[in-house]
Amino acid sequence: MRIGVDYRLANRHLGGMAVYLRNLIPLLKKIDSQNEYLLFSDNPSGRPGFKRHAWTIIWEHIWLQLCLPFLFWKEKINVAYFPNPPVSFFLTIPMVLTIPDVSFMYDLSMPGWTKGYLWIMYFLSAHKARTITTFSQNSSNDIVKFFKVELDKIYVTPLAPSNALSLQKTKREPQKEYILTVPGTFISRKNIEETILAFKHLPAILKNTYRLIVVGDPHGEGYEKIKDFVEVENMTEKVILAGRVSDHELSALYSRSKLFVCSSLYEGFGLPILEAMKCGVPVISYDNSSLPEVVGDVGILVKNVDELSRAMEEVLINEKLQVKLKSRGLKRASLYGWDKTAISFLTSLPKNAY
Incomplete structure (x- = not known):
């Protein structure tokens, strides 16, 4: 299968999802000989500060809903992977969606209209996706609770610490x-x-x-x-x-x-x-x-x-x-590793995408 990856978060941000994508995708390319992974981004240069103005947010939605489906069609993509809601709603191919968490639902300081907008995006995306991945059983339960999806549609793929981190034997002062x-x-x-x-x-x-x-x-x-x-x-x-x-x-x-x-x-x-x-x-x-x-x-x-x-x-x-x-x-x-995360992710891929 040709799997199209929405890779924008990896290029724009320094946060957890950027780390996730930068660790996961190279490993998938290495261990998965059955599938080909193609990366798509509206900011391939990774220029910092890309999302600073209102027009860039508008452009993001135009690119996601119109440009990305065209690029997927052009590259004959069989499965789409989105690391965060929203997905491209006009796509007709199977989708895998990652919902890292639903923290906004517990944020008492968030304006009601913002929370309502996010809920709609997450709800529609969760129901559009063929399968959903998330990082913990607690998040899986929250997704079922708030977005009314079937539990067997959700795959838990725990994260792992960076390979660059390790116990350093240094003398404490x-x-x-x-x-x-x-x-x-x-x-x-x-x-x-x-x-x-x-x-x-x-x-x-x-x-x-x-x-x-x-x-x-x-x-x-x-x-x-x-x-x-x-x-x-x-x-x-x-x-x-x-x-x-x-x-x-x-x-x-x-x-x-x-x-x-x-x-x-x-x-x-x-x-x-x-x-x-x-x-x-x-x-x-x-x-x-x-x-x-x-x-x-x-x-x-x-x-x-x-x-x-x-x-x-x-x-x-x-x-x-x-x-x-x-x-x-x-x-x-030692029980956690990115190789295990990648293997868990593979189980979420639709088996009948053609």
Whole structure:
């Protein structure tokens, strides 16, 4: 089969779906000798900042609904793959659609009209697609709940940590000890305020020993709100907003950290947790959405900021617990790999596309 891939997200963004596509598609080309993968994008150069103006959003819909179907027809594509809604609604060939999560349905701050528009796009796309992939069982359940599709139409294809990340054996400097969190972005559901407050509530001896490093995009309203929050809480000397970092820098940050914390209110998978485990870092996470699926029984799950602060204290003062969580996390991370993700994805391809 000739499989056409909507590759726009890989060229435009630095986020999770770009990482997903850049890992998945090359592996599919390598291991799948039965199919040919052709990539299509309205921005093949990958120029940063492509989606900054209203006209580009209009052009995106024109390209998706009119230009892409023509290109698929011209290249004799048998199956279309879309890594995110919406799909090309005028296509008549079988489609595979990835719905990473439905976080917008839980976003209380999102305007009603925006949520309504997204629901329509997701609903129509989910019903247009022959099969759907998603990253966790929790997201699969949400897709069934909100978009009324059959469960047997959905395939769970878990993510995997980057091959560039690994445990680095570096000597820790006591005066530079830190706790790490990697929200990636500062949208409200990442709930960074509660990580900061949990850190602030630690006993003085721990708070004086450690810093909190936050890795995420240093742009936008959400980042500015967190920056102001840190100042209001008088934590500017203890909370470091590190911005974006390379895979090599991130691997070093994970490996040297004493503890990884995730206080997100909703995640479609929670990849940073798995990345931390791969780098040998004890993990504490909020117990919601897909996060328990990733953490399993090798990390500590908590319900609120008070439990988070107590768990942080417990791990930081207990070296035996640190060793146990580190060892279990490394074993769990080894269960995930991009080759396994690619093989899982292959099972979602329609078998009768011709």
